[in-house]
Amino acid sequence: MAFHFGKQVLNVFKGVHSSQPLLKHTKQIFLKNNLRLASSSSKLFTSETNTDETSAVSLNPMDHDDYFNVKSLVDMKEMFDARVHLGHHEGTWYPLTRPYIHGMRSTQYIIDLEKSVECLQCALNVLSHIVYQKGIVLFITTNPRFDHLIQKTARNSGEYFITRAWHKGLFNNASTMLGTDRLPDLIISFNNSRFERVREAITEAAMCNIPVIGLIDTDCDPRLVTYPVPGNDDTLDSMEYFCTIFEKTILNAKQRLAKDEGVEQDTSVDITNDESEPRERHEARS
Secondary structure, rough: OOOOOOOOOOOOOOOOOOOHHHHHOOOOOOHHHHHHHHHHHHHHHHOOOOOHHHHHHHHOOHOOOOOHHHHHHOOOOHHHHHOOOOEEHHHHOHHHHHHEEEEEEOOOOOOEEHHHHHHHHHHHHHHHHHHHHOEEEEEEOOHHHHHHHHHHHHHHHOOOOOOOOOOOOOOOHHHOOOOOOOOOEEEEEEEOOOOOOOOHHHHHHHOOOOOOOEEEEEEEEHHHHHHHHOOOOOOOOHHHHHHHHHHHHHHHHHHHEEEEEEEOOOOOOOOOOOOOOOOOOOOOOO
């Protein structure tokens, strides 16, 4: 799922040559007057429309830059305290991460937290819109150190996860391996080092046009990651910070959806230990 914003180009009076400055000037004035008249007519028509229609348009999340208020969730001081800025040793540096590096201290790279804040806010905004549209979010990691953390985050947010071995062809051949043609609408990938097998999952996701939010450390390859988020992916503090942010964003979008639909959502239900519907690592919705 991707959102494209562009400008409409109005190409009028084709074939006017620079040798006709007076005619060109006259036509420009005519065009400006017509546009001004159209703008005033549009404002008049808008003021006479029904208030119910106006309120309905204002509820469109795409009309707002930060409809889900995700910017308030990201704080640079909290990132620094969680050691998000700590990169790898210079010997493991991947050159394509240069735009996300602030500098080097001793032999360790330091990640630019200003870039991390900007990229994380963009990623959270995309995540919120997909959850708001009832999309499927899949958490992926193949690092056993963070197996429990990623599973807990996915369960608490009511989404899916893959935290064990990656089976090649899981996305490309989902109808046979999963028994369904429905693929995730968004993937959140952790520990994306070029030496990890999670790279195979990112490659297949790119083949299937599935957007990926990827945590990018200084030893990671940011290519094929749709929304890279520069940050440390090796320490527990940093990983817990990102998992908490993603969980809050998903739950916030679901609560906003329930509010907009007029459905009361019981926020007192604790789904942390809810095993009534266990989610296996390769489970998918039919």
